[in-house]
Amino acid sequence: MARIVLAAVATPGHVFPIFAIAEYLIGQGNEVTIFSGALFQQQAQALGASFVPFDKQVDFDYRHLEKHFPERGELPPGNAQMALALKQFFSAPIPVLAGQLIKVIEEEQADLLIIDNTFYAALPLLQKPASERIPVVAIGVTPLSYSSKDTIFWGPRIPPALLPPDLTRDQLVDEETQQLIKEVRDAFNQALAAVDCPPLAGDYNDVLINQVDRFLQLSAPSFEFSRDDLPETVAFIGSLGVKVKDDNVQISWPDESLPLILVTQGTLANIDFNQLLLPTLRALADLPVRVLAITGGRSVDMLGEDIPDNARVVEYLNFEHWLPRASIFITNGGYGSLNSAIRHGVPLVVAGTGDGKLEAVARVIWSRCGISLHTDTPSEQQLYQAVTKILSSPIWRQQAQIIRADYESHHTLELVTCHVNELIAQSA
Numbered sequence: 001m002a003r004i005v006l007a008a009v010a011t012p013g014h015v016f017p018i019f020a021i022a023e024y025l026i027g028q029g030n031e032v033t034i035f036s037g038a039l040f041q042q043q044a045q046a047l048g049a050s051f052v053p054f055d056k057q058v059d060f061d062y063r064h065l066e067k068h069f070p071e072r073g074e075l076p077p078g079n080a081q082m083a084l085a086l087k088q089f090f091s092a093p094i095p096v097l098a099g100q101l102i103k104v105i106e107e108e109q110a111d112l113l114i115i116d117n118t119f120y121a122a123l124p125l126l127q128k129p130a131s132e133r134i135p136v137v138a139i140g141v142t143p144l145s146y147s148s149k150d151t152i153f154w155g156p157r158i159p160p161a162l163l164p165p166d167l168t169r170d171q172l173v174d175e176e177t178q179q180l181i182k183e184v185r186d187a188f189n190q191a192l193a194a195v196d197c198p199p200l201a202g203d204y205n206d207v208l209i210n211q212v213d214r215f216l217q218l219s220a221p222s223f224e225f226s227r228d229d230l231p232e233t234v235a236f237i238g239s240l241g242v243k244v245k246d247d248n249v250q251i252s253w254p255d256e257s258l259p260l261i262l263v264t265q266g267t268l269a270n271i272d273f274n275q276l277l278l279p280t281l282r283a284l285a286d287l288p289v290r291v292l293a294i295t296g297g298r299s300v301d302m303l304g305e306d307i308p309d310n311a312r313v314v315e316y317l318n319f320e321h322w323l324p325r326a327s328i329f330i331t332n333g334g335y336g337s338l339n340s341a342i343r344h345g346v347p348l349v350v351a352g353t354g355d356g357k358l359e360a361v362a363r364v365i366w367s368r369c370g371i372s373l374h375t376d377t378p379s380e381q382q383l384y385q386a387v388t389k390i391l392s393s394p395i396w397r398q399q400a401q402i403i404r405a406d407y408e409s410h411h412t413l414e415l416v417t418c419h420v421n422e423l424i425a426q427s428a
Contacts, residue, residue, distance in 0.1 A: 002424050003031045003108055007101060008116040009090070010037025010054060011062040012267045013336040017141050017218060018116055020240045023047045024413040025420070033108050035101065037061075052104050058093035062268060065089075077353045077376050083180040087187040090120055091204075094191035097121030110134055111424050116141045117215070120188070120204060124197045126211035135423035138208060139416075140217035142335050143359040144234075145205040148227040209234065214419045220406040223342055223367050235419070238410025239339040241320045251312050253290045258310075259327035259391060262317075262346075264294040266334040273303055275377050276332050276351055281311050283380035284387060292322065327397075328390055330383070332376065335360040342369055345404030347396035349386045351378045369400045 004025055008018040015036055022032045026048045034044040038053035039061060045051050053059060060068045069088050075081045098121045105113060105125075115122045117138045125133055173181070189199040200207050209215050215234045217224070224236070263280045265273065277293050284291050285308035293313045295302065300313045307313060319340050323329065329341035332352035338360050341348055348370025350361045364370045371386045378386075390396045 001029050001031065002111040002420070003033075004112050004114060004420070005033045005035060005101075005104055005108055005110040006049075006114045007035040007104075007119045007122065009118050010039060010059065013334055014116040014118060014141050015040050017139060017240050017336070018114070019043065019047060021114065021139065021413065021416055022049050024417065028417060031108075033104065033110070035104050050108070052100070054093075055096050055100055058096045060089065065268070078358065079177055079180055083184050086184045090118060091184070091187045091191045094121050094123065094188075095194040098124045098195050101125065105134065111427070112137065112420060114139060114420070115212075117145075117205075117208065118142060120208065123188075123192060123200070123204070123208060124195050126208065127192075127197055130213065135213045135427050136211075137214045137216060137416075137419060137423065138212040140215060140219065143363055144217050144219070144224055145359065146209055146227070146230060146234075147203050147206050148225075148229050213423050216416060216419060218339060218412070219363075220403065220410060222403045222406040223339075223363055223369070225363070225366060235415070236410060237415040238407050238412040239343040240412050241340075251292065251314065253310065253312070256290075258288055258290050260290045260292060260322075260325050261328045261330060261387060262292050262294070262322060262326045262341075263330040264296060264317075264337065265332050266337060267296040268334070273298075276330070278303060279378060279380050280330055280383050281308055283383040284308070285310065287384075287387070289327075289387070289391075292317070328387055330387075332357065338364065342367075342400060342403050343407040345397065345401040347390050347400045349373065349383070349390070351375060351383075367399070367403060369403055370396065 006018050006022050008015045018034070018036070022034055022044070026032050033050040033052060035052045036044070036054065037059050041051045041053055066072055069084065072081060072084055075084060101121055102125065112135045113122065113125075114137045117140045122136060126136060185200070185204070188204045192199065210231055213233065215231070216237045217234060218239055219236055220238055221236050261284060263277060265276050273295070277295070281291060281293060287310070289310060291308070291311040293303070293311060294317045295313065295315050298315065300315060303313055323341055323344040323346055326344070326346045328349060329337070329346045330349040330351070331337050331341070332350070334352070334357065338348060338350070348364050350364050350370060351373040352361060353374070353376050361372050365372050371390065373382050373386060
């Protein structure tokens, strides 16, 4: 039996994968403590884990980010909005959370730490020599953001296979984006200086990936850019099933044989349903399909009363139950939902550009398992054309099924446990 601390940024897409791992580790007889936002305390304790909440001064409610960061609503989706999040939501809390993290590790006498890959409060710990700290495992809950010679994180996000060999990073990243990169780097270094840590020797993601003892990416190689210079500590482990409660309502249609289209705006970018859900319902209203819309926790009443006859709307959905039945999954590009869909071999229509979603969308384009609409606010015509294009050709599902087979070859929780046990044995 080992004592393990798991830490995650307090948003569903980061917390729920950590919860799935925690539950499995508890089932293996380990003592688990979860360190995250107080909003998730009850769910964590229901798993059988101990729980330590973030300090209130940095415990932001993901459902009301505009309240905590009013500037966010004034910025267009994309790099500027992402840079703001990295400065204010991810790096600014480092001094407080890093101190808390060390205290939790000491009080729990932890043998190992597991973090989601954006829990940057672990950076001060990771700057210590490995011999002076417990082993650290990072779980990649976002697209693999590593500054490889084959890929570019910020800027054009051109798949590596299409990059001309004579182009340099500086040529591809414009001056405005370079300035955002500098501002983010400065914000991280300022936060680290507050806890007497030296400046980062490289990009914050690169430092984290290079310094952890294992970086376990929730993906499969066929859904990630090919790189030949990844650290040996990086491993692909497939995807986790998403346990989400149903609305407990009966969902049915007169003709259950029609293709099923799922559509969601996730749990963060779901304030304005005119961006994706409502245009999708209108675009598909006259097609011979079944449409199931998920509001991500928002009231169904926000969609109004004009719901097409072929559509059903729920707040939550058990994706593990419905995705195997789906013909298409329409989303604004959250990495977790994309992973879930492609793990079931479902072709994608993606319409997201904000909050880092450009990275996830780039993987869809590169792997040819879906269609990107290149906007947060697609028109009804764009949605109609994308859906009918996928339904009319078997190529999209065939490609998605190829990637599905890759995912199925990875036994995610068993792989995590194997790495955890190996590291604990090495450090004993």
